[in-house]
Amino acid sequence: MRTQVVIIGAGPSGLLLSQLLHLAGVESVVLERKSPDYVLSRIRAGVLEQGMVQMLEKAGVAERMHKEGLPHDGFTLSVGDTRLRMDLKGLTGTPVMVYGQTEVTRDLMEAHTARGAQVIYDAEDVTPLDFDTDHPRVAWKKDGVTHEIACDFICGCDGYHGVARASVPEKAITTYEKIYPFGWLGILSHVPPCDHExxxxxxxxxxxxxSMRSHTLSRYYVQVPLDTPLEEWPDERIWDELKLRLGEEAAANMKTGPSIEKSIAPLRSFVAEPLRFGRLFLAGDAGHIVPPTGAKGLNLAASDIHYLSSGLIEYYGEKSSAGINAYSAKALARIWKAERFSWWMTTLLHQFPELGRFNARIQQADMDYLASSKAAQTSLAENYVGLPY
Incomplete structure (x- = not known):
């Protein structure tokens, strides 16, 4: 077998890359170690920057998003006695779109099925080979049979625990990491949201x-210690805690119901540098992780795919390596800005046990400054709706 680009990982970043390459006439094969149902079962982010919305439009998979997605012009911040609505559209001219990652993935899957794309699910022992040469290959097993495909480039879109980054020699990569001392206990429930934003x-x-996924599907989170057993949080306790933490107005409008999904997600910041190793590229969670506080995870993956797809299309269309040579530096410049914003939002909005009363004063001072400064609000809004690619 041979193709131009092998993409490891059939999540939204891998499928988006494949779709954009296809529309430009570049061949690709996608390898995914899990089944389609497993990929769709992952409950993740739901706030899309305008840049990602435009990329989905460019990929030809935005029709259902525009029908069912929820454009949001702002959101509310509440710290201490200060409650502040951030007018995103008024401050930046740009809204965000609430549309779940599962739905983005489903739309991309359907587009791949419609065009008969080569997406190989349940691919075991995927192994990138010879990516430090001009003749990279990828091997895998399917139903007990070993397969191999030759290619020009390998794109690792296979997540934090994937094989792509793990295949890079340790001395060739530098990593930066911060682990937060708490997690998010999240529930999904078929109830209307307590607020329109x-x-x-x-x-x-x-x-x-x-948060929300639709007018009838709500997503809520509460901060909990990392070692919290999930069984200590029955639905009734979560709803009671949400009413306390979100305030009287939200509590009065909150509809409760049984959870259809419940999990605790740890929070971390992580960046790998560089994002290119010969003919192997890392994109999305394979190269970086952000805390979910700033709604940047999926959106950062999309900006990676913007730079990577543009570089590969330029390589094949114009016979120029300029775009792929610049990929890592361009992507990392935007990644670190999003890491900073996500870190700042996390420090503003969470209780840090080791910081105590001092941190509470700093958080309140931050909120007081935001409430009194349009410049500060604009800075937050610009980062939240997404910095330009």
Whole structure:
């Protein structure tokens, strides 16, 4: 077998890359170690920057998003006694789109099925080979049979625990990491949201977020210690805690119901440098992780794919290596800005046990400054809706 680009990982970043390359006449094969149902079962982010919306439009998979997605012009911040609505559209001219990652992935899967794309699911023992030469290969097993494909480039879109980054020699890569001392306990429930926009709240008992996937499907989070057993949080306790942390107005409008998904996600910041190793590229969670506080994870993956797809299309269309040579530096410049913003939002909105009363004063001072300064609000809004590619 031979193709031009092998993409490891059939999540939204891998499928988006494959779709954009296809529309430009570049061949690719996607390898995924899990089944399609497993890929769609992953519950992830739901806030899309305008840049990602435009990329989905360019990929020809935005029709359902525009029908069912929820454009949001702002969101509410609540810290201490200060409650502030951030007018994203008024401050930047740009809204965000609430549309779940599962739905983005589903739309991309359907587009791949419609065009008969080569997406190989349940591919075991995927191994990138010879990516430090001009003749890279990828091997894998399927139903007990070993396969191999030759290619020009390998793109690792296979997540934090994937094989792409793990295949890079340790001395060739530098990593930066921060582990936060808490996690997010999240629930998904078939109830209408308590507000038409997101609410981020820092309460003395900890962070809480009121989010949504649709007018009838809500996603809520509360901050909990990392070692919290999930069984200690039955649905009733979660709803009671949300009402306390989100405040009286949200509590009065909150509809409760049984959870259809419940999990605890750790928070970390992580960056790998560089993102290119010969003819192997890393994109999305394979190269970086952000805390979910700033809604940047999926959107950062999309900006990686913007730079990477542009570089590969330029390589094949114009016979120029300029774009792929610049990929790592361009992507990392935007990644670190998003890491900074996500770190700042996390420090603003969470209780850090080791910082105590001092941190509470700093958080309140941050909120007071935001409430009194349009420049500060604009800076937050610009970062939240997404810095330009």
């Amino acid at each position: 997101l609410i981020y709240s820092n309460h003395p008992r900890g962070f809480a977020l009121a």
